[in-house]
Amino acid sequence: MESFWEKDRKNYQKFEPIKNNINTSICIIGGGLTGLSTAYYLSKETDVVIVEKDRICSGTSSKTTGKVTSQHGIFYNYLVESKGKEFAKKYLEANERAIANIEKIIKENQIECDYEKEDSYVFTCQETMVDQIKSEQACIEKISDGKSEFVKQIDLPIETKGAIKFKNQAQINPLKYAYGLADAIIKKNGKIFENSRVTDIKKKNNKYVVFANDSKIVADYVVIATRYPIINIPGYYFLKMYQSTSYAILADVKKDLFDGCYINLETPNLSFRTVKDGDKKLLLAVGFDYKTGTDEVRNGYQRLETVVRKMYPDAETLYKWSAEDCISLDKIPYMGEMSLIRKNMYIATGFNKWGVTSSNVAANIIADGILGKENEYKEIFKATRLEPMKNREEVVNMLNEVNKSLIAGRFKIPKNELDDVKIGEGKIVKIDNHKIGVYKSETGEIYKINPYCTHLGCELSFNNIDKVWECPCHGSKFTYDGKSIEVPSNKNL
Numbered sequence: 001m002e003s004f005w006e007k008d009r010k011n012y013q014k015f016e017p018i019k020n021n022i023n024t025s026i027c028i029i030g031g032g033l034t035g036l037s038t039a040y041y042l043s044k045e046t047d048v049v050i051v052e053k054d055r056i057c058s059g060t061s062s063k064t065t066g067k068v069t070s071q072h073g074i075f076y077n078y079l080v081e082s083k084g085k086e087f088a089k090k091y092l093e094a095n096e097r098a099i100a101n102i103e104k105i106i107k108e109n110q111i112e113c114d115y116e117k118e119d120s121y122v123f124t125c126q127e128t129m130v131d132q133i134k135s136e137q138a139c140i141e142k143i144s145d146g147k148s149e150f151v152k153q154i155d156l157p158i159e160t161k162g163a164i165k166f167k168n169q170a171q172i173n174p175l176k177y178a179y180g181l182a183d184a185i186i187k188k189n190g191k192i193f194e195n196s197r198v199t200d201i202k203k204k205n206n207k208y209v210v211f212a213n214d215s216k217i218v219a220d221y222v223v224i225a226t227r228y229p230i231i232n233i234p235g236y237y238f239l240k241m242y243q244s245t246s247y248a249i250l251a252d253v254k255k256d257l258f259d260g261c262y263i264n265l266e267t268p269n270l271s272f273r274t275v276k277d278g279d280k281k282l283l284l285a286v287g288f289d290y291k292t293g294t295d296e297v298r299n300g301y302q303r304l305e306t307v308v309r310k311m312y313p314d315a316e317t318l319y320k321w322s323a324e325d326c327i328s329l330d331k332i333p334y335m336g337e338m339s340l341i342r343k344n345m346y347i348a349t350g351f352n353k354w355g356v357t358s359s360n361v362a363a364n365i366i367a368d369g370i371l372g373k374e375n376e377y378k379e380i381f382k383a384t385r386l387e388p389m390k391n392r393e394e395v396v397n398m399l400n401e402v403n404k405s406l407i408a409g410r411f412k413i414p415k416n417e418l419d420d421v422k423i424g425e426g427k428i429v430k431i432d433n434h435k436i437g438v439y440k441s442e443t444g445e446i447y448k449i450n451p452y453c454t455h456l457g458c459e460l461s462f463n464n465i466d467k468v469w470e471c472p473c474h475g476s477k478f479t480y481d482g483k484s485i486e487v488p489s490n491k492n493l
Contacts, residue, residue: 001466003063003321004250004275004284005175009055012179018193018215024049026370027210027217029198030225031056033064033174033356034348036181037363038223040105043188045371049219050190051212053197057178059486060227063248063323064355065271065286067261068102068170070095071120071148072354074132074265077139078331087380089143091332094377096147098360099170106172111180114173114276121154123163124265130162133265137164155258156272157311171261171273174356199490201231201345208345221370223346224338225362228326228475228487234339238456238488241328241350243292243475247300250275250319251283253312270307282318283308289353292324293461293472301465322466324475324486326350334383335362336369346370347383426462426469426480437462437469437493439480449482455489469493 024047028035031052039048052058070092079088106115124133133150140148151165182192193212200211201222210217224230229237246269262272270287285308288300301320308315328334328350335358338347346369348362361377368375421427426439428451437451437460449469451460458473468485469478477486482493 001321002319003248003323004277004282004319005066005173006058006062007319009175012175013182015052015056015182015192015194017195018051018212018217021216021218022049022191023218024191025219026221026223027051027208027219028223028225029201029210029230030059030223030227031182031192031194032059032061032225032227033057033178033181033359034061034227034362035223035225036178036185037359038225038348038366039185039190039192040181041363041367042370043185043190048185048190049217050185050192051196051198051210051217052192052194053490055194056182056192057175060323060325060355061174061178061359063321064174065248065261065273065284066172066174066275066356067120067271067273067354068099068172068356069120069166069261069354070099070357071122071164071166071169071263072352073263074122074136075331076143077136080139080143082330085143088139090377090380092140092144092147094361094380095354095357098357098364099168101360101364102172102177102356103170105184106177106180109180109184111177113176113180115170115177116172116276117168117170118259118261118273120166120169120261120263121151121163122263122265123154123156123160125158125160126266127161129265133162133164140164154262155260156262157258169261172356173276197490198230203342221344221346223348223366223370225348226487227324227349227351229338229347229349230487230490234342237334237347237349238474240334241326242473243324244289244327244353245292245322245324245470245475246286246289246353247304248284248286248319248321248323249301249304249308249317251285251305251308251312251315251317252280253283253308254314254316255312257281257283268303283312283315286323291472292475292477293458293470299465324477325353325355326475327352333358333362333381334385335365335381336378336383338383340384344370349383424467425464426467428459428462435459437482439467441480447481449478449493451493453489454484454491454493 026048028050137150196212198212202209208222264270275282333350338345346366351358421440437449439447453471460469476489
């Protein structure tokens with residue numbers, strides 16, 4: 001589903017697909033905020049090419065909340081306890097610097113992206129969680145100078161028991177910001193290609209050859225900025241993170257709205273901010289996360305609408321969409337060199353749903369690495385760290401699926417099997433000991449697919465809200481008729 005941010009995309013510049021072979025210093029795969037931010041810094045120093053399989057900023061970057069913040073939920077106590085005080089301090093500094101960097105980029109390039117300074121809050125409605133809020137705030141004060149404060153009252157129309165306030169955070173329209181970055185890149189003679197799907201990357205004569213459409217890009221450096229890496233080896237990132245999907249609605253509440261950005265401490269998670277639409281101020285509500293490919297939450301839009309209408313009874317939903325992001329197992333993003341054995345290949349992934357600030361942190365770490373500059377935060381986000389690995393049982397289950405395959409079109413599905421498939425529903429049926437994914441359209445047309453992910457062969461499940469097939473192992477998504485729409489899979493079913 002299209003997000004609110006995408007409603008004016010028709011007014012933005014289109015970039016041609018790649019049609020010829022190219023030699024460049026740096027090839028960036030992925031035209032979201034991370035790829036664009038990295039290209040922004042590098043294009044000042046050298047030649048850069050971005051290849052994007054769709055339109056730029058069409059994936060997670062077009063569906064983000066647009067919060068620009070270093071307040072990543074209740075997080076800093078965890079960092080101090082697991083990594084130490086100095087580590088937590090540097091993580092906070094890196095994200096605060098990213099906020100300043102984004103503001104600087106917007107001002108220097110005069111990007112009209114509805115940039116607003118806002119305070120950010122983590123709140124709780126439960127008395128039993130107030131101590132956790134206070135403990136987190138006390139921890140933050142130990143690693144910062146007056147960055148946060150504990151408050152009892154917030155501007156949301158709900159009864160809360162306490163909150164942590166982060167001062168001088170911000171919010172933007174991510175698509176407007178992305179096109180501002182793209183314009184700055186083009187002015188520095190960077191190249192951007194849309195509708196250019198990368199199918200392979202090979203090393204040859206100490207250079208990388210990136211295959212996109214029917215063309216080759218020969219580059220000294222490659223940056224993989226596809227949210228989830230499109231290659232498995234080296235790096236093995238599919239063992240170090242999973243994907244989570246959140247629901248979002250944008251509503252006109254017919255009343256004056258609050259100031260600030262908000263996220264709760266409880267489960268289910270809920271996030272709120274305001275959005276400018278001309279003279280109107282609208283409410284963006286996000287939440288009800290679920291691990292992609294599972295049945296944990298299947299009515300997220302409805303549940304969000306219920307929450308919003310409790311606060312604003314006359315609220316009218318204008319837009320609905322879902323967003324997927326990678327969750328690292330140690331809660332820290334991966335940024336920098338992709339592997340110890342494949343030099344000059346860089347990666348940024350595992351942003352844990354804080355992608356706007358993380359995109360800038362990653363862009364600086366990667367750009368500094370390529371340009372031979374020292375970056376004081378690179379060790380905090382070191383992508384080659386090996387500690388956070390999935391448990392052995394899950395790894396075995398994933399690898400057991402790798403060799404499963406079938407061609408769904410070979411099988412004729414008996415009518416009685418189709419009787420169990422409702423209009424607008426997808427499910428897996430078993431025919432002659434083979435599993436086939438079936439979707440019945442609103443007009444009664446039957447679509448058959450191979451129900452095993454083209455990434456590593458895990459069995460898919462069907463999301464009947466968004467009408468997509470989802471992989472529970474690594475979060476790939478496919479349309480009801482089998483077209484790849486979300487990485488890490490890069491091939492149709």
